[in-house]
Amino acid sequence: MESPAPARSARAPATPTCTVPGLLVGLTKLLSLTKACAAPTPAADDGGREAAAAAATKPGHDPGPDPRLVLVRLFDAVSALKSGYVKLQRAHFPYDPDRVASADEAVASELDSVAALQCLCSSRRGIGPLVDDRWSLVQRLEAEARGRDADIAALGRELRRLQHDNARLSRRVVRSRNDDERRRTRLLLSVPKELTTPAALVSRFVAASRSVGDFAGLLHGAGTCASSSDDAVAEQARSWRRYAIEAHLWRAMLLVGTGGGDAGSSFHGIMKPRDALDALMQFPRSGLSAFCRAAYLAAVSPEAEAAACRNLDHRAFVSRGGHPRTRLYRAFAAAARSVWALRVLMAGCSESEQSGGGGDGVRMFYASRGSLYRAEFMESVPALGAEEDRRVETGEEKLSVAFTVTPGVKVGDTVVPCRVLLCRRREGFVRIR
Structure with missing residues (x-):
C-alpha cells in the first residue's frame, strides 16, 4: 500500500486570548478617553516625571511600562487589526484560498498583540487605573452636561411662556387704553347725532372757514402799514399775504390735538354761549380750553402778536393758562372754537361710520x-x-x-x-x- 500523501503543513490555530465583545468594550472606553488622557497638562506631566524619578530611586523598585507608550502601541495595533480585517474581506471577493489564509494569519497575529496589550492595560502595572479614573470622570462630565442641557431646555420653555404672556398682556393694555379713550371721548364730548349728518358737517365747515378768515384778516390788517398807493401790484401782494396767513392758521390748528376735558364739560355746553370767551370761562378745564392755548402758541407767531399788540403780553398770559379778554384773543377764540367743533364732529362722524360698518x-x-x-x-x-x-x-x-x-x-x-x-x-x- 502506498503511504498517504503528506498533508500540507498548516499552522495550528492559536488559542484565542481575546474575545471580540470584550475587546470592543475596551476599545469603546479607550476611544472615548482619547481626548481626556492622551494629552496630559504640562503641570501634571512634570509632576508625574518627578514622582516616577523619586520612585525609581527607591530600592527594589520595579518600573512598569510607560502608560503613554502603551496607549500608542495599543492604537497602532488596533489600526493594524483593522487593516488586516479589510485585507481578509478583500480576499473573499474573488475568493483566493492562499490570500484568505495569509490574511487570517495576519488578523490572528494582530489579535494576539491586542490581547497582550489589553492584559497589560488591565493590570495594576499598566494604565488600567488611569483608564478607569478617566472613564468615571467622562461619565460624570456627561451627566453634568445632560443636566445643563435639561436646565437650558426648561429655561427656554419658561422664556417662551413669558414672552407669550407679555404679548397677551400688551394687547390687553392697548385694547383697554383704546376703550378708555373712546369711553372718555363719549362721556366728555357727547355729540348729538343730528350734528353728525353731512349737511351739519358742511355747515360747520363753512362757519369755521369764515371764522378763520376773519381772524386772518384781523392779523393782516394789524400788521399792514397804511398806504395811499393804489398800485395794483401792492394790492395783490397784500392779498397774497392775507391768504398766506389764513393758510398758516389752518395748518397750525389742524396739527394741534383736540385736547381732553373733564366730566363737567360737554359739546353742547361748550357751543351754547354766543361768545367763545364765555365758554372758556365756564369750562376752564375743557378740551376747548387746552386746544385754544396750544393753538394760539402755534398759530400766532411772536412777530405777528408784536405787530398787532406792540407787546407779547398775550403770549405770556396764555402760556400761564389764562385767556385774555381782548379783541384779538376774542377773534382767535371764535376761530379756534369753530375749528375745534369741526374736528370733534368729524371724529364723531367717523366713529359712527366705523361702528355702523358702512360709508x-x-x-x-x-x-x-x-x-x-x-x-x-x-x-x-x-x-x-x-x-x-x-x-x-x-x-x-x-x-x-x-x-x-x-x-x-x-x-x-x-x-x-x-x-x-x-x-x-x-x-x-x-x-x-
Missing part, C-alpha cells in the same frame, strides 16, 4: 403745490374771470396750485372744494395770478 366717513384734503387745477375739487382765490374760466375748461391755459388757503372736506358724496391760490407758467417762470 366713507369724513375726510379733509389739501391740494399739493404744483397740482393741476381741477374745478370739482378746487376753488380759486381770487375767483377766476369768465374768460379765464373758459380758457381753463378748453385747455388753452393750464393753472397750477401755488398753495392751499383753506382745506376741502368730503362727507360721503358731498364735496366742499378747497380754496387754492393758483399760478400759471410762462416761458419757464412761475407767475402768481
Whole structure:
C-alpha cells in the first residue's frame, strides 16, 4: 500500500486570548478617553516625571511600562487589526484560498498583540487605573452636561411662556387704553347725532372757514402799514399775504390735538354761549380750553402778536393758562372754537361710520403745490374771470396750485372744494395770478 500523501503543513490555530465583545468594550472606553488622557497638562506631566524619578530611586523598585507608550502601541495595533480585517474581506471577493489564509494569519497575529496589550492595560502595572479614573470622570462630565442641557431646555420653555404672556398682556393694555379713550371721548364730548349728518358737517365747515378768515384778516390788517398807493401790484401782494396767513392758521390748528376735558364739560355746553370767551370761562378745564392755548402758541407767531399788540403780553398770559379778554384773543377764540367743533364732529362722524360698518366717513384734503387745477375739487382765490374760466375748461391755459388757503372736506358724496391760490407758467417762470 502506498503511504498517504503528506498533508500540507498548516499552522495550528492559536488559542484565542481575546474575545471580540470584550475587546470592543475596551476599545469603546479607550476611544472615548482619547481626548481626556492622551494629552496630559504640562503641570501634571512634570509632576508625574518627578514622582516616577523619586520612585525609581527607591530600592527594589520595579518600573512598569510607560502608560503613554502603551496607549500608542495599543492604537497602532488596533489600526493594524483593522487593516488586516479589510485585507481578509478583500480576499473573499474573488475568493483566493492562499490570500484568505495569509490574511487570517495576519488578523490572528494582530489579535494576539491586542490581547497582550489589553492584559497589560488591565493590570495594576499598566494604565488600567488611569483608564478607569478617566472613564468615571467622562461619565460624570456627561451627566453634568445632560443636566445643563435639561436646565437650558426648561429655561427656554419658561422664556417662551413669558414672552407669550407679555404679548397677551400688551394687547390687553392697548385694547383697554383704546376703550378708555373712546369711553372718555363719549362721556366728555357727547355729540348729538343730528350734528353728525353731512349737511351739519358742511355747515360747520363753512362757519369755521369764515371764522378763520376773519381772524386772518384781523392779523393782516394789524400788521399792514397804511398806504395811499393804489398800485395794483401792492394790492395783490397784500392779498397774497392775507391768504398766506389764513393758510398758516389752518395748518397750525389742524396739527394741534383736540385736547381732553373733564366730566363737567360737554359739546353742547361748550357751543351754547354766543361768545367763545364765555365758554372758556365756564369750562376752564375743557378740551376747548387746552386746544385754544396750544393753538394760539402755534398759530400766532411772536412777530405777528408784536405787530398787532406792540407787546407779547398775550403770549405770556396764555402760556400761564389764562385767556385774555381782548379783541384779538376774542377773534382767535371764535376761530379756534369753530375749528375745534369741526374736528370733534368729524371724529364723531367717523366713529359712527366705523361702528355702523358702512360709508366713507369724513375726510379733509389739501391740494399739493404744483397740482393741476381741477374745478370739482378746487376753488380759486381770487375767483377766476369768465374768460379765464373758459380758457381753463378748453385747455388753452393750464393753472397750477401755488398753495392751499383753506382745506376741502368730503362727507360721503358731498364735496366742499378747497380754496387754492393758483399760478400759471410762462416761458419757464412761475407767475402768481
